Amino acid sequence: MGSKNREQVSVTPDIQMEEFTLCDIWVLLWRKKLLIVFLAVLGTLAALPHCLLSPPVYSGSMVITPASIATMGGVVREINEHSTRQSNNVFDQASELSESVMGILKRNLMSRSERQQLQPVQAIEDGSINLSVIEDRQRCAKVSQSFARSGCNNIVVTATGPSPGSLRARLDSFVRVSADQSVQEANEFLESLGITTRFTTANIYRVESPATVLGTPFSPNKPRALIIGATLGAMLGVLVAIGLGYRAKRKAIVNLERDA
Incomplete structure (x- = not known):
C-alpha cells in the first residue's frame, strides 16, 4: 500500500x-x-x-472646398479666346480650373502647416498651436462627373492648442494668408499668358464648415x-x-x- x-x-x-x-x-x-x-x-x-497635471489641449477645425464653377466663367472665357483649341464642354474646363487653383491653395496650406509644426514651441500663445491639413476625397469616391467632383474635394484644416479662444482666429488667419498667396501665384501665371482677368479669394476656395472649436479639451x-x-x-x-x-x-x- x-x-x-x-x-x-x-x-x-x-x-x-x-x-x-x-x-x-x-x-x-x-x-x-x-x-x-x-x-x-x-x-x-x-x-x-x-x-x-497635463495641460489641456483643445482642437478646432474648418472645412474648405474648391470654389464654385460659377466663379470661373470670366477666366474660362478669356482662356478660350486666347486658345486656338476651343472646348465644347465649358463645365469640364471650369471644374478643372477650380481643382487646379485649389491645388495651389492646398500646397501652400500644407507647406505653411509643415513649417509651423517644425518650429519650436514658443512662449507666446500662438506659438504653441499646431496646424495640420488633410485632403478628404472620400466623399468623391462615387462621383463620376468631373464638374460635380470639385464640390466635394474637401480640405480639413485642424488646429490644436492650449487656448480655445485663439484657435478659431488662428484657423481663419492661416487659411486667409495662404489663400492670398495662392491668389498672387495664380494671377502671376495668368499674367504670363496675357490674360487680364484676375482671381480673387472667391475663385480659390469656399468655406463649407466655418472654424469651430470643441468646448472640452480632447487631451488629456x-x-x-x-x-x-x-x-x-x-x-x-x-x-x-x-x-x-x-x-x-x-x-x-x-x-x-x-x-x-
Missing part, C-alpha cells in the same frame, strides 16, 4: 503542471481577487498625475487614461496571481516528492 502511494506522489513537476487547468486558473484568480483589485486601484492612482482624455491605468494594474495582478499559484504548486510538488 505504501509503495502504491509513493508511486502516485512520485511524479515530475512537468507532469503535474500539465494538470494546471483553466478551472485551476479561475479558482486561483478568485482566491487572489483582492490582490488584483489592489493593483487595479494602484494603476488608477498612477494615472491620476497625468490627468491632473481622463476617462481613457484612468481605464488604461486600471486595466494595466489588473493585468499585472493577474500575472502576479498566476505566478504565485505556479510557485505554490511547484513548491507543493517538491515537498511531496521529498516526503515520499
Whole structure:
C-alpha cells in the first residue's frame, strides 16, 4: 500500500503542471481577487498625475472646398479666346480650373502647416498651436462627373492648442494668408499668358464648415487614461496571481516528492 502511494506522489513537476487547468486558473484568480483589485486601484492612482497635471489641449477645425464653377466663367472665357483649341464642354474646363487653383491653395496650406509644426514651441500663445491639413476625397469616391467632383474635394484644416479662444482666429488667419498667396501665384501665371482677368479669394476656395472649436479639451482624455491605468494594474495582478499559484504548486510538488 505504501509503495502504491509513493508511486502516485512520485511524479515530475512537468507532469503535474500539465494538470494546471483553466478551472485551476479561475479558482486561483478568485482566491487572489483582492490582490488584483489592489493593483487595479494602484494603476488608477498612477494615472491620476497625468490627468491632473497635463495641460489641456483643445482642437478646432474648418472645412474648405474648391470654389464654385460659377466663379470661373470670366477666366474660362478669356482662356478660350486666347486658345486656338476651343472646348465644347465649358463645365469640364471650369471644374478643372477650380481643382487646379485649389491645388495651389492646398500646397501652400500644407507647406505653411509643415513649417509651423517644425518650429519650436514658443512662449507666446500662438506659438504653441499646431496646424495640420488633410485632403478628404472620400466623399468623391462615387462621383463620376468631373464638374460635380470639385464640390466635394474637401480640405480639413485642424488646429490644436492650449487656448480655445485663439484657435478659431488662428484657423481663419492661416487659411486667409495662404489663400492670398495662392491668389498672387495664380494671377502671376495668368499674367504670363496675357490674360487680364484676375482671381480673387472667391475663385480659390469656399468655406463649407466655418472654424469651430470643441468646448472640452480632447487631451488629456481622463476617462481613457484612468481605464488604461486600471486595466494595466489588473493585468499585472493577474500575472502576479498566476505566478504565485505556479510557485505554490511547484513548491507543493517538491515537498511531496521529498516526503515520499
